[in-house]
Amino acid sequence: MLLYDKDNKREFKKKLFFSIVFAIVAFTIILSRLWYLQILQGKKFKSLSENNRIRIVKIPAPRGIIFDRKGKSLVDNYPSFDLSIIPEDVNDLESTIKELSGLLNVNADLFKAKLKEAQGNPPFKPIKVKTNLDYREVAIVETNKLYLPGITIEIEPKRLYIFDKLAAHLIGYMGKISESQLKTRSSDGYNMVDLIGKYGIEHDYESVLRGSNGGAQVEVDAVGRKVRVLRELEPNPGENIFLTIELDIQKLAEKGLADMIGTVIVMDPNNGEILALASSPSFNPNMFSLGISSKEWEALVTNPYNPLANKAIQGQYPPGSVYKIITAIAGLEEKVITPETVFYCDGSYRFGRRAYRCWQKKGHGSVNLHRALVESCDVYFYQVGQRLGVDRIAYYSSLFGLGKPTGISRTNEKRGLIPTSLWKLEALKSPWQEGETLSAAIGQGFVLVTPLQILNLMSSIATGGVLYRPQIVKKIESPGGDIIKEFFPEKMKKIPVSDNSIKLIKDALWGVVNERLGTGWRARIEGADVAGKTGTAQVVGLPKDSGNEYVPFEHRDHAWFSAFAPKDKPKVAIVVLLEHGGHGGNKAAQVARDILKGALKIINNDSASF
Amino acid sequence: MKFDRRLVSNFDWFLLLITIIIATIGIFNIYSATFAGKEPGGMPIYLKQICWIVVGIFVMFLSFCVDYRLLERFAYPLFTVAVLLLILVIPFGKSVSGSRRWLELGGFSLQPSEFFKIAIIFILSKYFSKYPNYNLGAIRGLLIPFLVLALPVVLVLLQPDLGTALIIILIFLSLLLFNGIKMKNILIMSSVFLAGLPLFWHYLKGYQKMRILTFVNPDLDPLGSGYHIIQSKIAIGSGAFWGKGFLKGTQSQLLFLPEQHTDFVFSVFAEEWGFLGSLVVVSLYLLVVLWGFRIASHSREGFCTFLTFGIVSMFFWQIFINIGMSLGIIPVVGVPLPLMSYGGSSTISFLLGIGLLINVSTRRFLF
Numbered sequence: 001m002l003l004y005d006k007d008n009k010r011e012f013k014k015k016l017f018f019s020i021v022f023a024i025v026a027f028t029i030i031l032s033r034l035w036y037l038q039i040l041q042g043k044k045f046k047s048l049s050e051n052n053r054i055r056i057v058k059i060p061a062p063r064g065i066i067f068d069r070k071g072k073s074l075v076d077n078y079p080s081f082d083l084s085i086i087p088e089d090v091n092d093l094e095s096t097i098k099e100l101s102g103l104l105n106v107n108a109d110l111f112k113a114k115l116k117e118a119q120g121n122p123p124f125k126p127i128k129v130k131t132n133l134d135y136r137e138v139a140i141v142e143t144n145k146l147y148l149p150g151i152t153i154e155i156e157p158k159r160l161y162i163f164d165k166l167a168a169h170l171i172g173y174m175g176k177i178s179e180s181q182l183k184t185r186s187s188d189g190y191n192m193v194d195l196i197g198k199y200g201i202e203h204d205y206e207s208v209l210r211g212s213n214g215g216a217q218v219e220v221d222a223v224g225r226k227v228r229v230l231r232e233l234e235p236n237p238g239e240n241i242f243l244t245i246e247l248d249i250q251k252l253a254e255k256g257l258a259d260m261i262g263t264v265i266v267m268d269p270n271n272g273e274i275l276a277l278a279s280s281p282s283f284n285p286n287m288f289s290l291g292i293s294s295k296e297w298e299a300l301v302t303n304p305y306n307p308l309a310n311k312a313i314q315g316q317y318p319p320g321s322v323y324k325i326i327t328a329i330a331g332l333e334e335k336v337i338t339p340e341t342v343f344y345c346d347g348s349y350r351f352g353r354r355a356y357r358c359w360q361k362k363g364h365g366s367v368n369l370h371r372a373l374v375e376s377c378d379v380y381f382y383q384v385g386q387r388l389g390v391d392r393i394a395y396y397s398s399l400f401g402l403g404k405p406t407g408i409s410r411t412n413e414k415r416g417l418i419p420t421s422l423w424k425l426e427a428l429k430s431p432w433q434e435g436e437t438l439s440a441a442i443g444q445g446f447v448l449v450t451p452l453q454i455l456n457l458m459s460s461i462a463t464g465g466v467l468y469r470p471q472i473v474k475k476i477e478s479p480g481g482d483i484i485k486e487f488f489p490e491k492m493k494k495i496p497v498s499d500n501s502i503k504l505i506k507d508a509l510w511g512v513v514n515e516r517l518g519t520g521w522r523a524r525i526e527g528a529d530v531a532g533k534t535g536t537a538q539v540v541g542l543p544k545d546s547g548n549e550y551v552p553f554e555h556r557d558h559a560w561f562s563a564f565a566p567k568d569k570p571k572v573a574i575v576v577l578l579e580h581g582g583h584g585g586n587k588a589a590q591v592a593r594d595i596l597k598g599a600l601k602i603i604n605n606d607s608a609s610f
Numbered sequence: 611m612k613f614d615r616r617l618v619s620n621f622d623w624f625l626l627l628i629t630i631i632i633a634t635i636g637i638f639n640i641y642s643a644t645f646a647g648k649e650p651g652g653m654p655i656y657l658k659q660i661c662w663i664v665v666g667i668f669v670m671f672l673s674f675c676v677d678y679r680l681l682e683r684f685a686y687p688l689f690t691v692a693v694l695l696l697i698l699v700i701p702f703g704k705s706v707s708g709s710r711r712w713l714e715l716g717g718f719s720l721q722p723s724e725f726f727k728i729a730i731i732f733i734l735s736k737y738f739s740k741y742p743n744y745n746l747g748a749i750r751g752l753l754i755p756f757l758v759l760a761l762p763v764v765l766v767l768l769q770p771d772l773g774t775a776l777i778i779i780l781i782f783l784s785l786l787l788f789n790g791i792k793m794k795n796i797l798i799m800s801s802v803f804l805a806g807l808p809l810f811w812h813y814l815k816g817y818q819k820m821r822i823l824t825f826v827n828p829d830l831d832p833l834g835s836g837y838h839i840i841q842s843k844i845a846i847g848s849g850a851f852w853g854k855g856f857l858k859g860t861q862s863q864l865l866f867l868p869e870q871h872t873d874f875v876f877s878v879f880a881e882e883w884g885f886l887g888s889l890v891v892v893s894l895y896l897l898v899v900l901w902g903f904r905i906a907s908h909s910r911e912g913f914c915t916f917l918t919f920g921i922v923s924m925f926f927w928q929i930f931i932n933i934g935m936s937l938g939i940i941p942v943v944g945v946p947l948p949l950m951s952y953g954g955s956s957t958i959s960f961l962l963g964i965g966l967l968i969n970v971s972t973r974r975f976l977f
Contacts, residue, residue, distance in 0.1 A: 012915060015788050016907050019919075020900060026930050027896045031889065033937045037847040038885040045847025049861050049881075054844070056837060217837060231836070 054230065055124055057218050061211030062157045064238030066171060066201060068247040069273075069474055070609050073162060075171055080158035081133040083141065084126035087115065089150030096148060103140050106130065126152055128193070132290065159195075159289040165282040167250050169310035170243070170274075170472060172200020173285035175292075189213065195289065199308075201241060201472070202285075204410050208476055211238035237479040244273035244474045246609075252598040253278040256591045262558075262578040263311040263451050264591065266599055268610060269459035269564055269573040271489035272468025274408070275599065275610075279315075281307040305579070313406075313413045316448040317577060320535030320584060321376045321519075322560050323397075323443025325457065325505055327384050328369060330396040332501040336387040339504055342366050345379035349438075356382050356438050359536070373508035376519045376534060376585075378442050385441020390432060393440060394420040399495050400457045401467055402449055408470040416453055419446035444538055455575040458532070458562040461509065462570035465495040465502050509533055510567045513589075522589040523563055525597050532563025532574075532592065534584035556580040561588035565596055571610070572599050622971040625901055629949065629964050632894050633663050633957075636875075636950040642856060643871040643878040644952075646863045655871060655952055662954045666961030673965035678973055681966070682913045685736040689758075692729035695722035696765040703769070711769045721955035723766050723774040728959055728966075730778055731785070731920030733758060738789040739912030752795050755786065772818050773945040777927055784923035785916060822941050838874075839938045841866045846880040846888075846936060853884030871952045873944050876936040895929045895948075898922075905971040914970045921963040 037045065048054060066075040083104075090096050093115075101108035111129045118127040133141070133153065141153055159174055175198040177190055189212065190196065197206040214235030219227045253264040253276040266276040283300055300307055309315065331337040347363035348355040358364065358378040364371070372380035385393060397403060403418035417423075419440060421432035439445030452470060460467045469490040476485040509531035512520040519534045537558040559581030564573035574596055576588045603610050641656040695713065699722055703710035712719040737755060759782050766775040791799075811819070845861035854860065859881035861867055867874045880888045902922030909915050925948055932947040934940035946956040 011790065012788075013907060015790075016903050016919075019788070019923075020903050023896070023899050023903070023926055026926070027892060027899075029939070030892055030930070030933050030937065033934075033939055034846070034880070034885055034888050034892070037843060037937065038850050038880070038888070041847050042850030042885075045844050046850055049844045049848035054840060217840070 055218055057216045059214035059216060059233075059235045060156050061213050061235035062237045063159060063211065064205075064209035064479075065240045066209075067240065067242045068245045068250070069242060069275075070246065070606075071242065072247045074167065074243070074245070074247065076160050076162060077157035078160045079155045080131055081138050082128050082154050082156055083130040083133055083137075084128050084152050084154055085111070085115065086124055086126050086150045086152065088124050091149060096150065099144075099148065100141075100151065103144060104130070104133075104137055126154065128154075132158070159285075161285040161289075163247075163251075164284045164286060166254055167245060167277060168200075168282045168285050169279045169312070170200050170245065170277050171285060172202035172204075173198055173283075173288040174202055175288050198288070200310075200409075201243070205241055205473070205476075209238040209241065212236045239484055240477045240479065242474045242477065244268075244275065244472055245277070246275045246602065248602050249595070249599045250276040250278065252276070252595045254280075256576075256595045260578050260581065260587075260591075261305045262576070262581060263315060264577075264595060265312050265452055265455050265575050266595065267455055267459055267470065267573045269462040269468075269570045272459070272470050273474070273489070274470055274472050275572065276595075277310075277312050277472070279309070279311040281305050283307045310412070311577065311579075312451050313409060314450070315577070315579075316414050316416055316450055317558050317560075317579075318445070318447055318537040319443035319449045319454060320537040320558070320560050321378075321442060322454055322457075322533045322535035322562055322584075323447060323449075324373060324376065324381050324441075325461065325509075325533060326397050326400065326402070327381050327388070327393055327441045328373060328505060328508075329497055329501050330388050330393050331384040332369075332504065333396065333497050334388060334392055337369060337384055339369050342368050343372075343377075343380045343383050345377050347379075349379045349382045351382070351386070351438060352435055354435065356435075369504065370508045370511060371517075373505070373533070374511035374515050374518045376512075381441045382438045385437050386434070388437075388441070390437045390440050391420050391422075393437075394418045396497075399497065400460060401492070402453050402457065406450075406452055406456055406470050408452060408472060413452075414450050416450050417446060417448040443535060451575045451577045454560070454562050454577075455573060458564055458575065459570075459573045460495055461502060461505055462531075462564035462573055464499060465497060467492045467495055506531060506567060509563070513563065519585040520561060520563070520589045522585065523561065523593040523596070525565065525593060525600070528596070528600055529566040529568065530563050530593070530596060531565065531567040532561060532589070534589060535560030535562075536582075536584045539580065553580050556582050559584040559586070559588035561585070561592045563592055563596065565600060571603050572596065574599075617972060620972050622905075622968045625898070625964065625968055625971065628894055628897055628901070629961070632891070632898075633949045635879075635891060635894075637663070638856070639875055639879045639882075639950060640871050640952050642859070642882060643862055643875060645857055658954075659952050659957065662957040663949075663961070665954075666958040669958055670961040670965030670968070673962050674969045674972070676969070678914055678917075678966075678969050679911075681732075681917070681969075682736055682739075685732040689729045689733040692722065692726040693762055693765075695720075696726060696762055698722070700765065700768060709769050709771060711771050718954065721953070723769070723771055723778075724953075724955035724959045726762055726766070727774070727778060727781065727924055728921075728962055730759070730762065731781060731917060731924065734782065734785045735913050735916035735920055738785060738916050741789075752786075752791075752799065755782070767813070770815055770818070771944070772814070773931075773943040776931070776943060777924065777945060780927045781920060781924050784927075785920050788916070788919050788923075838868045838942060841868075842874055842877040842936050843938050845874075845877040849881040849884040849888075851885045853880075853882050853887055856882055858882060869944070872946060873932070873942075873951065874936055875947055875950050875952070876933050879950070880936070891950075892933070895925075899926050899929075902967055905967055905974075908974050909970050910974060918967060918970050921967055924963060925960070 062077050065073055067073050087093055097108050097111050101111060114129040115127055138153060141151065161171065174195040177194050177196045181196060182190060182192065197203040197209065212235065214233045216232040217230040219230055249266055253266060257264055257278050257280040261280055263279040264276065265274060267274050281303065287296055344366050345358055345364040347361045348357045364375055364377040367377050367380050397418040403416050405413040405415050424430065424432045436445050440447055456467065456470065469492050471487055473487050475483055475487060478484050510529060512518045512534065513523050513530045513532050520532050523530050523532055537560060539555055539557055559578040561584055562575040564570045574592050576592045578588050581587045637656055637659055640659050644655040699710060699713055702713060704712040704714050704719060706712065711721050711723060713722060734755060763775050763778055766778065841861060845859065845867055848861065857863065859878060861881050862870050862878040867877050870878050879891065899922055902918060906915050906918040906922065909918055928945055928948050931940055931943060931945045935942055946953050948960045949957065
């Protein structure tokens with residue numbers, strides 16, 4: 001240890017002296033500041049504190065508007081007049097509430113319940129007791145304002161879904177922020193009373209649409225009325241989103257579905273832009289922004305047809321005969337068949353100890369590939385499937401994007417299921433049976449797809465093998481109209497199958513709709529060259545020859561129809577799935593036809609917008 | 611260790627007394643600050659603070675009992691442990707509203723950065739007492755202490771805890787100046803500082819930049835810290851001369867003050883006890899600081915002089931920055947007010963500091 005010498009000691013004493021002076025000066029600064037605030041300005045601050053005159057008032061940011069591709073608004077904001085109470089400003093809460101409930105003809109208990117809910121709020125924070133006052137109610141409150149200290153009307157932008165149920169699954173809805181969301185997002189400035197996008201675009205693009213709230217520091221008088229604004233921070237409105245949806249085509253799709261259960265998706269095959277997406281049954285997003293009642297919510301979640309599910313990306317169904325496109329391409333590419341290969345169909349195909357039936361029980365006779373697709377002969381594809389084996393079919397399925405999410409949405413998209421022998425061994429712990437290959441070849445059995453995946457498949461046939469990622473947002477614009485982000489078509493891949501195979505399929509799909517025995521003849525449009533494929537997804541194994549016997553609705557088959565048009569220069573592709581819609585060639589093809597016809601007209605009239 | 615009766619007769623009762631007065635005022639004040647916002651269930655915060663003070667007094671006596679000539683030996687191990695704890699905070703720390711400062715230890719939260727302040731004083735005192743020369747060259751006088759400092763400060767900034775990092779740097783600078791520094795080295799240091807400023811600014815979190823900018827121009831954040839400063843000034847100013855009385859401060863009881871039992875405790879106190887009360891508390895703090903300087907001037911050995919000076923400077927800067935912030939003369943940085951702000955780790959480390967002061971003060975007659 002080092003003892004220090006005299007010099008050092010003197011040096012330290014000097015420094016200590018300076019330190020003491022420094023400390024005294026610093027404490028003197030503190031004391032003079034205290035003197036200034038408490039003695040000189042004490043009166044002023046006292047009156048400020050007594051009336052708690054300085055408040056923070058939130059100025060909510062208008063949320064971004066959602067447009068269709070042509071700039072027609074689908075979702076907008078409207079000013080909602082909300083009635084709030086600041087309990088601290090009210091002299092006699094009981095009588096004020098009574099007065100108010102008399103004036104507005106609202107049960108006083110409702111107000112009390114809202115006040116109770118807000119217990120534990122910071123003081124002098126307005127508590128919303130009634131939203132969406134009409135003009136008469138606003139007038140009543142405003143004229144009586146003098147007698148109602150502590151009652152204010154605030155104008156807040158509310159979400160308006162202009163077309164109610166239209167494209168509800170795509171657009172989504174807003175709801176009160178949940179506790180867990182509040183915890184993870186509180187640093188983004190959310191608080192308990194905020195609404196947040198819960199579903200669809202509103203959810204996926206929350207941060208884009210939201211903007212940032214402004215606020216003001218205001219001085220109020222003794223009864224809480226604003227005297228002047230001290231400082232203000234302007235809100236930043238959210239950014240606007242332009243969807244790829246075309247309003248009129250969307251309307252056609254909704255109309256086509258009507259009150260059936262299922263989904264319709266319309267797409268531009270040349271770039272993957274979704275022009276319409278409807279799922280039924282649907283819900284009205286306005287219900288959520290007005291505050292959904294528990295009864296309404298109950299009705300939504302207990303509905304067996306699940307209105308909250310977007311069947312286009314969340315519904316998984318066996319593809320039925322639409323899947324024959326895959327089996328056909330696999331057969332051609334793997335050279336197990338040629339276009340000229342002929343199989344004989346007498347109405348069923350015997351394999352093992354079982355007869356695998358064709359939907360046409362009297363049989364198709366000798367059929368080649370073209371006829372097999374046009375007339376959707378099951379027996380033909382049983383044999384192609386048998387020659388391929390399940391794993392080769394699965395390989396071609398995955399080339400066309402089946403069995404994995406398309407990537408259209410960040411949330412909740414289902415992947416479907418393309419079975420392989422390995423999958424069955426791992427998932428079900430039993431080896432693949434060859435008979436199951438036969439079912440798989442015609443899109444039954446384990447195979448599951450989402451309607452969007454089928455549309456993707458159809459689009460890539462339309463474009464000669466180019467697969468685009470389905471896209472629903474076209475661009476994001478600032479409130480001032482500057483483009484912030486533009487989404488361009490995303491070409492996922494050129495599918496490695498020969499042009500010749502695709503051409504053969506294309507011709508056959510044209511035949512499905514336009515030839516005499518084609519199963520999809522109901523989708524025929526004069527001069528439009530529709531090419532498509534029907535499909536029927538079995539819900540339960542029914543005896544095929546049950547004739548006209550009554551089949552309960554929930555046991556009826558799902559109906560598929562997917563198509564594109566015109567065949568040589570495709571402009572539009574569509575998929576229709578009707579749950580329990582019966583045979584695909586009937587109702588589903590009819591629905592698709594009406595929508596296609598309208599969509600083609602809209603596109604041809606205004607080709608610049610597409 | 612053999613007990614020496616002189617330890618009792620020379621005991622620094624005065625410092626202990628002031629400390630206990632301040633801590634008692636602190637408990638009453640925390641009681642008032644948390645009176646309104648009480649959450650049901652759990653131990654009331656003022657009771658927790660009493661527990662911390664009891665633990666702290668125990669630690670204080672431990673630190674008093676060790677012969678201060680032995681204390682020097684603790685410098686390196688203490689520093690190593692403190693840095694290790696700071697490193698542990700990065701992966702294992704408990705995150706509270708965006709910053710990771712606490713280590714969970716079986717129901718207790720430990721804030722290693724609070725203890726680190728004591729550790730840095732130890733190691734710098736040891737170092738400077740070895741080189742007690744005001745004419746040290748750039749390497750010994752500047753570079754080595756600077757390197758010792760760099761890692762922990764970066765660790766604290768990563769949490770991020772701007773307030774504690776600032777205090778650590780101020781303690782460092784105080785000890786550096788106290789040891790003496792060449793004009794040339796001051797120039798080097800200031801130019802490095804100025805050059806590093808933009809880089810530092812770049813790494814600040816948004817809310818921290820905002821706080822500094824808001825201090826310069828309160829109009830920038832009228833809803834956040836600008837609002838806090840105004841409410842704090844209203845609270846203090848409205849206390850006027852006599853104050854509004856215990857539990858009667860409207861600003862604090864209506865929860866207008868942010869963090870009113872930690873960062874803004876002084877505002878609560880000044881509102882309820884007025885200028886008179888504030889004068890008493892500020893004077894008590896001044897007494898601690900001046901008394902500390904007196905101990906430093908009487909201590910005989912280099913290490914103790916530095917140790918004492920370091921601890922006093924820690925007290926001084928925390929008091930000055932915390933109260934200055936409440937008064938709106940310093941930007942809003944979260945720094946606890948010694949023995950008045952609620953907090954286990956800070957309370958214990960302040961009492962540990964007092965224990966060390968008493969230790970040096972009492973033993974100076976022994977040898």
